[in-house]
Each structure stands twice: as structure tokens, then as C-alpha cells.
Amino acid sequence: MPQHESYLPHYTYDDYLHWEGRWELIEGYAIAMSPLPIPRHQELSLNIMIALRNGLKEGGCKTCKVYPPLDYKIDEHTIVQPDVLVVCGKIIKKYLDFVPALVVEVLSPATIIKDKNKKFHLYEQQGIGYYLLVDLDKQKVEIYKLEEGQYKLGADEDNYVFDFGMHCKARVKLADIWND
Numbered sequence: 265m266p267q268h269e270s271y272l273p274h275y276t277y278d279d280y281l282h283w284e285g286r287w288e289l290i291e292g293y294a295i296a297m298s299p300l301p302i303p304r305h306q307e308l309s310l311n312i313m314i315a316l317r318n319g320l321k322e323g324g325c326k327t328c329k330v331y332p333p334l335d336y337k338i339d340e341h342t343i344v345q346p347d348v349l350v351v352c353g354k355i356i357k358k359y360l361d362f363v364p365a366l367v368v369e370v371l372s373p374a375t376i377i378k379d380k381n382k383k384f385h386l387y388e389q390q391g392i393g394y395y396l397l398v399d400l401d402k403q404k405v406e407i408y409k410l411e412e413g414q415y416k417l418g419a420d421e422d423n424y425v426f427d428f429g430m431h432c433k434a435r436v437k438l439a440d441i442w443n444d
Contacts, residue, residue, distance in 0.1 A: 276340045290382060292341040301347075304400055305370050309347045311441040312368055312398065316350055319426070319434030328352040328365060328432045335359035336367075338390060344383065350394075352428050365428040366394040384408075388415050394426055398441075405438045 274292035286297035301309075309332065317330045329352075333345040337359045348368035351360060367387055369379040379397060387395045388410065395408040395415060407418035418424060426434045 274341070277337060277343060278340075280343055286345070288345055289341065289343045290378075290386065295378070297345065301370070301372065305347075305372060308370055308398055308400065308441055309368070312348050312370075312396070312438070315436045315438065315441055316348070316366070316426075316434055319436040320350075320432065323433045323435065325428070325430075325432035325434065327430050328428050328434075336364065337361050338386070342386070344386070346383075347398075348396075350426075350428065350434075352430060352432060363390050363392055365392070366396065366426060367392055368396040368398060370398040371400065384415065388413075393428065396438075403442050405441070407438070 272293060275289055275294050276292070277289070280287065280289050280294075283294075286300075288295045288297055313330050313332065320328055320330065328350050331349045331351055333347055334349065334355075335343050335345060335358075336349065337343045343359070346364075346367035347370045349360070349364045350366035352365045353362060369375070369383060371379055384395065391410065391413075393410050395410075397406040397408070398404075399406070407424055408415035409418050422439045423435065423437055426436065428434070
């Protein structure tokens with residue numbers, strides 16, 4: 265453990281349950297998620313959710329669902345809240361405790377380093393099939409697909425087909441999320 269981390273408090277899911285406000289817990293370290301996202305961030309998250317939901321519906325998928333932020337409990341020391349999730353399977357607990365098929369993070373100045381580094385590697389290690397990074401300023405979506413245990417940058421955000429297995433595919437034109 266790096267020397268600077270030896271004096272930082274280490275938290276668990278039980279601690280997390282008692283906190284007020286929005287937090288994430290990554291490897292035992294608490295990360296505040298406030299202030300709330302700006303309206304444009306929320307609008308894009310909603311547009312992505314609608315695009316993914318419509319794609320799943322048009323593809324005839326009845327197994328996978330699209331969710332807004334919810335607790336994804338990876339283990340007792342890591343709980344994250346992606347901006348959008350696609351989950352294939354029934355969530356029984358009050359949090360997601362299995363690997364989602366897709367996660368989306370809408371980048372903001374406060375989260376860009378965490379989303380492009382720590383969460384990128386965390387999601388890759390968990391085996392999440394797709395990781396989307398949405399850049400508000402550049403109006404760009406980076407689509408990462410897990411291949412042989414590593415994320416590879418996808419090519420076509422205009423007409424991308426997400427394959428979630430179990431006969432579930434979603435053709436999504438992500439370029440449309442920028443339209444008002």
C-alpha cells in the first residue's frame with residue numbers, strides 16, 4: 265500500500281449505508297458525488313436511456329433492462345453508481361450484485377479522471393461487456409467493448425449494435441442523443 269494511503273480511512277458497505285448524500289466507495293475509499301449533475305448531464309443520461317431502451321425493445325429483448333443510477337455493489341469495499349446501466353437479469357436485492365451488461369458515465373470536470381482511469385479499469389476487471397464514456401463538451405461517445413478481458417474502442421457511434429447475448433441485441437444511433 266502506498267505510504268499516503270496508510271492513514272486514509274477505509275470504509276465498507278455497512279459504513280456506506282449510514283452516509284447522507286450521494287457517495288461512491290471504491291476499494292474502501294469514500295468519494296463524494298455532489299453537487300448533483302448539471303441539467304445537460306441529466307438530459308443526456310435520459311436520452312441515452314431512451315435510445316438503449318428503444319434499441320432493446322426493437323431488438324425484441326425481454327431479458328435486459330435500462331436503469332438510471334443505482335448502487336452496483338461489487339464487493340464490501342466497492343459500490344459505484346454509473347449514470348446509466350443495462351442489466352440482463354432480475355435485480356432481487358436493493359442493489360445490483362452481479363455484473364451489468366453495459367455502463368455509461370457522462371463525463372464532468374469533477375469525475376473525468378476517475379471515470380477514464382479508476383472506473384475504466386474497475387469495469388474492465390469486472391467483465392462488463394460495454395463501457396460508454398460520454399463527453400458533453402466534445403459531443404462524443406466513446407464505446408468500449410470488452411474483448412479478451414480488455415476494452416477496445418468501438419468504431420461506429422452512429423449505428424452501433426450492442427450484443428448482450430441471450431438473443432438480446434440493441435441497435436442504437438448514439439449520435440441522436442445530442443439532438444434536443
